[in-house]
Amino acid sequence: MTTEPAIRVENLNVSFGDSHVVKDLSFSVASGESYGIVGESGSGKSTVLRVLSGLNRHWSGTVEIAGQTQPKIRDKAFYRAVQMVFQDPYGSLHPKKTVDDTLAEPLAIHAIGDAETRIGRAMSEVGLPASFRFRYPHQLSGGQRQRVAIARALVLEPTILLLDEPTSALDVSIQAEVLNLLQALRHERKLTYILVSHDLAVVAHMCQRLLVMQFGQGVEEMTAQTLAARTPKTDYARQLLTASEGFRRV
Amino acid sequence: MTTWTDYLLSDSPASRRQARLGQAYRKWLAFRRNPLAMVGLCIIVALLLVAxxxxxxxxxxxxxxxxDRRLLPPSGTNIFGTDSLGRDIFSxxxxxxxxxxxxxxxVVVSVGPIGLLIGATSGYLGGWVDRLLMRITDVFLAFPRLVLALAFVAALGPGLENAVIAIAITAWPPYARVARAETQIIRQQDYIAxxxxxxASQWRIVWKHVVPMCLPSLIVRTTLDMAGIILIAAGLGFLGLGAQPPIPEWGAMISAGREQIFDQWWVATFPGIAICVVALGFNLLGDGLRDVMDAR
Structure with a gap:
């Protein structure tokens, strides 16, 4: 495919007061691609995601989604095209809303009819039994909550999904389930993903290309093959690789 | 019997209403375990029934x-005695x-929504809106409540309606403060992001997502505050600025019994006990509600 990229970021800079969190970052993601951003905590990777989603408005540079330059304050159409799944499923669901309320709200905001079938479909797509529909978040496990969060993101039928460490708050056995679910959904719906993670194994499993970040800068962009072959070009990326396998041997 | 508890405590409710009722029933079960709160509830229910x-x-x-029957001590016909005009104190x-x-x-109907609206708006929007609204709040908070209420009643003229307005005007600032503090925590949460x-528009976020999270602590605060509201109303009545005679208002009754307090103790004592019991009832109820609703 040689069409225009789904997401293009050029010379992105983000500052909070004196600290310059993201410096001159540029990358682009093709439509239908799954792109990873890795780095240690404080490297600015989550900030990039918050800029893309419109939550962070203190940035400069160019952000294009499907060929359109995005202003700081996004319009409603943007939110139908781009959705986000948060890191902590314990914090990202409103504690006083049932699954049904949570899934119905985006449909109500965008005045989309046919809520009954859409909610039912979103729930079955993420593998939640219909009997969970009127449960509150405190009646769900972490993995089930994350499934609700994914269903909430999908109910507006976006083309781009931003994933902010979607599994790091989950149990190891649940992580694989949620990752496989995300993989399957991407293939089914031809979604474009940006996945932020500190876990190289997750990124290797999910993404075709990835960007290594350090101190707010892009250090190296590489393909999943390079990652699998462990042949990065820069020192920092090599260090990160070694660190990630550090506890494999005893 | 068992079927409806099953219905309420079901793990997978089948409808919106069942989920809500189940949630309320669980709260009630937790509330029932607190004996003091139940005493409070009984007092308030008794108050409602008597009224x-x-x-x-x-x-x-x-x-x-x-x-002919003025200032009679408690007896079979007048169980709490009679006052200086021969009226039956019990009645x-x-x-x-x-x-x-x-x-x-x-007071509650007017104060709760005002405090909630001002506090949640101020906390969620921040910036100059927050500064403006909070400075207004501070002005009201800077005066003791009874003194401010007194000033308002003096300006508006004595009477029950004006007493209510004065109490409402002086009672909302703490609610706005509480709602604002809660909102500032809530708006950082991922579910708001x-x-x-x-x-969603900002109004929708504030009303449908922030306010429901502020409600429990405000309900608790209102219940605890009711004791204070009753006391201020009684205080205004005592000073002659609340309900006007011959309306049987408890504070005004104590005030009327002031002159006979050493010789005819019952005139001031029984209304005093009534105020005390009702204030205690609201306090106990509020404490119990806090345990149930604020549990996070």
């Missing part, structure tokens, strides 16, 4: 004067529950 059935409970007309206390409830309800990402 509703006052004509049946009262033994005499609360306004009927009989100067006046029974009818006084209506006055008390009217004051409490009017998530709803912003769905394109």
């Amino acid at each position: 509703a059935f006052a004509p049946l409970i009262a033994t005499a007309d609360p306004l009927a004067q009989n100067l 006046r206390i029974v009818y006084g529950t209506r006055v008390t409830l009217v004051i409490v309800l009017l 998530a709803i912003r990402l769905q394109g």
